[in-house]
Amino acid sequence: xxxxxxxxxxxxxxxxxxxxxxxxxxxxxxxxxxxxxxxxxxxxxxxxxxxxxxxxxxxxxxxxxxxxxxxxxxxxxxxxxxxxxxxxxxxxxxxxxxxxxxxxxxxxxxxxxxxxxxxxxxxxxxxxxxxxxxxxxxxxxxxxxxxxxxxxxxxxxxxxxxxxxxxxxxxxxxxxxxxxxxxxxxxxxxxxxxxxxxxxxxxxxxxxxxxxxxxxxxxxxxxxxxxxxxxxx
Numbered sequence: 224x225x226x227x228x229x230x231x232x233x234x235x236x237x238x239x240x241x242x243x244x245x246x247x248x249x250x251x252x253x254x255x256x257x258x259x260x261x262x263x264x265x266x267x268x269x270x271x272x273x274x275x276x277x278x279x280x281x282x283x284x285x286x287x288x289x290x291x292x293x294x295x296x297x298x299x300x301x302x303x304x305x306x307x308x309x310x311x312x313x314x315x316x317x318x319x320x321x322x323x324x325x326x327x328x329x330x331x332x333x334x335x336x337x338x339x340x341x342x343x344x345x346x347x348x349x350x351x352x353x354x355x356x357x358x359x360x361x362x363x364x365x366x367x368x369x370x371x372x373x374x375x376x377x378x379x380x381x382x383x384x385x386x387x388x389x390x391x392x393x394x395x396x397x398x399x400x401x402x403x404x405x406x407x408x409x410x411x412x413x414x415x416x417x418x419x420x421x422x423x424x425x426x427x428x429x430x431x432x433x434x435x436x437x438x439x440x441x442x443x444x445x446x447x448x449x450x451x452x453x454x455x456x
Contacts, residue, residue: 230361231270233338233368240267240277247280247290334368341367344395344450345425352428356421366422369412374449382449389434396449397430404445 231237236259243253254264268291271277277291342349342364349367353360374382379396386400409419427446 230365231267231274231276233335233365234267234270234361236263236267237271237276238335240264240271241293244277244291244293245296247292249290253291334372337368337371338364340450340452341371344448345429348425348428352421352424356424357417358415358421362418363421363425366412366414366418367425369414370408370422370426370447371450373408373411374447375452379449382447386444386447389430394451396451397433398447398449399430400445400447402445404447 236257239257239259240253243257248256250264250268251261253259253268254261257264259267268277272279272291275294278294280290280292345367349360349363353363356363358366379388382396382398382400385402385404386398388396388398390397405419405423408414409416414422423446426448429448430446
């Protein structure tokens with residue numbers, strides 16, 4: 224599947240629209256009911272339809288507007304295979320190396336929440352890196368979210384086995400890692416070299432800002448920041 228198909232799930236209002244479209248709904252109904260600007264609602268419905276999360280329902284005599292209904296009652300993002308699984312659809316799968324970073328499937332809500340977490344945490348640093356990168360800001364945010372979900376699977380203990388903690392607080396743990404963390408992540412999630420470089424750069428810049436200049440022995444190591452999940456999630 225394309226990166227766009229994953230990214231669209233993390234965009235604002237996408238999940239709300241999918242929840243509301245259990246029954247056929249028009250764009251105007253969704254806009255009014257969910258308090259979404261009509262132009263934005265049209266764009267999200269178009270994106271969701273193009274990626275097969277929504278389907279257009281044939282109008283009958285009682286309907287004066289095109290309506291849309293979601294194609295599945297549940298959608299699961301499986302980061303190990305980079306495919307979406309649902310009860311009513313099947314996606315083409317690919318063989319994936321599973322001996323690098325162990326990953327379990329995560330729910331759509333968890334992925335969307337992780338999108339919000341990385342945007343809140345890294346803030347303007349994402350924009351600073353994206354403006355010079357060969358990928359879009361949306362792509363960069365999606366890759367950063369995948370990295371967080373990978374890091375959570377390993378947790379602090381697993382990450383420390385392959386590196387050193389350079390800073391730790393209630394909000395985050397900063398690491399210099401050995402063993403090609405970002406290379407393994409790129410292979411596991413089919414990241415392009417540009418996607419991996421941009422995400423790695425976000426982590427590197429923030430670690431340097433917190434811990435100071437990179438020591439010579441750390442220059443070949445991988446930077447990674449494990450963000451603690453906000454309480455209440």
